[in-house]
Amino acid sequence: MSVVKLEECRQHIRAQLDGVVEFWLKYSHDTVHGGFFTCIGRDGNVYDELKYVWLQGRQVWMYCRLYRSMDRFRRPEILEAAKAGGAFLRKFARVSVSGNQWKCAFCLTRDGKAVKVQRTIFSECFYIMAMDELSRVTGDKEMQMEAEQMMEQLIYCVREDSSGLGRPQLLGDVPTNSMAVPMMLLCLVQQVSEGRLEMGRKYAELGSWCVSQIQQHIQRDGTAILENVSATGAELPGCLGRLQNPGHALEAGWFLLQYAAENDNKKIQRTAIEKFVELPYERGWDTDHGGLFYFLDVDGHCPTQLEWSMKLWWPHSEALVAFLMAYSQTKKPELLEKFFKVYEYTFSHFPDSQNGEWFGYLTQEGKVALDFKGGPFKGFFHVPRCLYMCECILDNLLAKKD
């Protein structure tokens, strides 16, 4: 693969990242209440004022990460918006649910009243990510402490006692290892440990536990990554047990690759590439129409998720990062070839050349099925994180080639 092609690719990704940042700077800020509008239509119009907490936390995180690590984004308006988003979250996201227990809401009104609370850990996860990254930029030690305290509660909830989530105890609801949980925890370990030796030591065991929990999802003699397994790593019965989510596996893949690099662990690197990057791509790629399926059943049954065959922006974002990182760590040309295959599909289908940003949801055939730029689950996160990660990796690859 020529340096020229990589350089072209970097230029394109840089320009895409610039455009995506401008889009959200222009349309998403709520200058009255702080925080971000995330329901943003094709041409930038706000079609709903609800504030989804995952997306508030993710946008604060992404703004701060860009501000902190890329010179051209060290702009006051980015920092101010991140701070206003952080203040909005701290003021409104925590709600008391029963007795003296509290949770982070899933969704708030524009002025911060809780609309919905989920019985999962993810609002808390994105809250922690936001607070940790924001405190790195502002130097706010109290905020950093808050993130650490919430992290401790989260770990207790995942590893010791999940009753705080408010789910009723049901005999048929067997303990499950869902990919999202150890992935998200590993992501948080990497977040709070970055550049902090003491935190790295504190969470080393947790990181290792997350990696082993993620590896439990390698099933069927290593031929499939299953999204949900039992607490002891066995296959679960029915649709739940047979579910494959290729985008999620690919995202786990690059989390594992980062972990392998940080810990200089070749075995985990090999597992990450073979099982969490190459395998979900092979299983998940639609050979008829191109693109990655959203869900698949490992035995070939039809998934029950109505959107199973749709092509979503985020699995493609994760695949780009996963293949480029895998290539950067190994220099195996077949990994770069796959990166460019995903790249071709992604950039010929998702970006909206007319109004900026990416469409999020295509039909199996690649037609735009939902034309908004932001919605309850699509915000300023997967697209800019992918572009940011790819640009960093390409900078590194090209610097070494100079």
Next chain:
Amino acid sequence: MSVVKLEECRQHIRAQLDGVVEFWLKYSHDTVHGGFFTCIGRDGNVYDELKYVWLQGRQVWMYCRLYRSMDRFRRPEILEAAKAGGAFLRKFARVSVSGNQWKCAFCLTRDGKAVKVQRTIFSECFYIMAMDELSRVTGDKEMQMEAEQMMEQLIYCVREDSSGLGRPQLLGDVPTNSMAVPMMLLCLVQQVSEGRLEMGRKYAELGSWCVSQIQQHIQRDGTAILENVSATGAELPGCLGRLQNPGHALEAGWFLLQYAAENDNKKIQRTAIEKFVELPYERGWDTDHGGLFYFLDVDGHCPTQLEWSMKLWWPHSEALVAFLMAYSQTKKPELLEKFFKVYEYTFSHFPDSQNGEWFGYLTQEGKVALDFKGGPFKGFFHVPRCLYMCECILDNLLAKKD
């Protein structure tokens, strides 16, 4: 419209109903634990053994209704399966959730262990429908009493205090009149009152309240039916407030038509036809590809539901009943024309001529997107209820023409 065409239609619908009943008799019975498998693949294979309580209740109800009202279905195997389904529900569906409160589960394992409980009323609704109809067939007074007691609790939950559902009280979660609730209650009023004068009197006020709650969904100066309105009948902000669900409006339409006929109320009949039958059809019909959209935004924004543009079996089932019932009450030829337009689309797209039953989920363009015959939300209910209702209405129409 000629009698010959109506007669052909009746023959076709009769044959369809026979085929659908045979499909579920053959593939869905769990002879070990009682109850029904509802995750049934294209060719009849059980691809998941979970038992969804809505679908258990609905199948018991539908079997008993067919047994009770159509001679050719007065078959011991149908009654036995319904009884076994009823016994399964009575044994396992109720679970205690906190303190001395209980709810009906949403989903059970094959042997009856609760997997999931929803914070809504619908599992209870289908439980009541099942028990009431089953007790009419078996004469089991205790079962009928149980249905009536649960009905009282349900009414209390909807009209007085919904805290038993287990939802946390949130400031931004404003009381909402969702179409499904008064529709479902009206359906239950009609169920428990049928042929029982005393019950009819007892629930007359409730029925009238349901009708007025349903009519609150007529919005925008009568130009749209909105799925969710405020508790006082005002439009709600955002996507939630702008949501249209044409299939649901059409289903409400024929519930209202039944109510209008029972109460000899021409005003409600006219409202039902103009606002709940003709209007959602006009708004919801896809003029490009045919068929009814699943969801639409009244202002033309893209809905956030990923499946908004898909064509589902049940809105088409409801539309068939609604237009045929509207025609049978008014004899207006344009209503029969619309019935046949929906009929053409429905029978040329949904039935599986190879393996029987109907596909449930098509793409906007009409391609089969999910090929199973039963899943978490598709069981032995909308298809046979539609065919049963249409056959009855056609019998009536044709008898009068003789």
